[in-house]
Amino acid sequence: MSLDDLVATWLRELEQLLPDLPVVQRRELLRDLEAHIASERDDRPGLDETGLLEILERLGDPQAIAAAAYEEAGLGQTEGRAFAAAVLTAATELTTISPARWSGRAVVITPAPPVLDPKPEAWRPPAAEQPSPCSGRAYVGGSRPGSAPFGLPPAPPPPLPPRWSGAPGKPGKPGLAGMPWGVVAAIGAAFFVVVMLVGCAGTMLLHTSPAEPASGPVATADPYAPGPQPAEAGVDELPIDPVDPATVVPDPADPETVDPTAVAPGPATTE
């Protein structure tokens, strides 16, 4: 990966962490950072990857920068945004950013010869807070979200229990896709109940004859109500609903109740 690609990847990673930042501020921030990196690179002729990583390290963790950008924009760092950022970071590192790149960086940085260390020891965060060479220091405006650092792939997820991983279940309890038989039985029972409910509902619908006169008041001007069907009578010949139109309360949410042709007030009945 060339140095330009490394910078582009870093900026892209940051940009993906700023979906909720106003576009003007997002572009401004990315342009400022790009100019910063360009300026730093220009000041260091013959810069190699290690030097570029040092520049990026001083800039800080993209997540810390994103948190600062949100806070300075008055948007704060919500839980949902933090979650989205974590997901985006994970997705980015799984797709856009090849693991080889990170492993390459780790190889370069992990030995950490003193000449590569850009900061005095006193600047370094505690060992527990040094997940990556580019984690930078804490954001001055707020708490830094704990997240996958820039520079190293995220920690592998904890192994799933064997019964959910698709691996064979425990000896003597093999189930569908490794699930225990109890779970399979519960799913089957639930499916059976749903099928029964659907069947009952269908039966009830079939027993409701369309020719059967409606019993009791029908408070709608349903064109499918007993009597001449609108399709046969036409719009101008819609029958008067047996229900007093005055009792029909127009419901704005129901277009049929506000439709003058559906309610068929006076003028329609005189024609």
Next chain:
Amino acid sequence: MADVAQLSTGLRRGTLEFCVLAMVEHEDRYATEIVRSLGDEASLAASEGTIYPLLSRLRRAGWLDSKWSESPSGPPRRYYSLTETGRAALEHFRAEWVSFRQTVDRLVGTGAR
């Protein structure tokens, strides 16, 4: 004490921006220069990248002005200058800060004995 880590953040909050204003009080400075200087201050412990959103906010607030200028060598640079509003804010902070600092020194016992 989990709050110890928040102490520095709390102390920096609301003061770092005036450090930025003071940096451009007498002469315009370009962004990388400002950011680099603040990043070199150990007690501020600010990563350079987090300074840019602060610069952006100060500019939107009208305390800083900025303009892009060609560099004699290298890429264009964004220069920041202090506006009159920013200058007034800085002066106000200085007056408040002295009083605030003296009060805290007296109460906490960190003043001259």
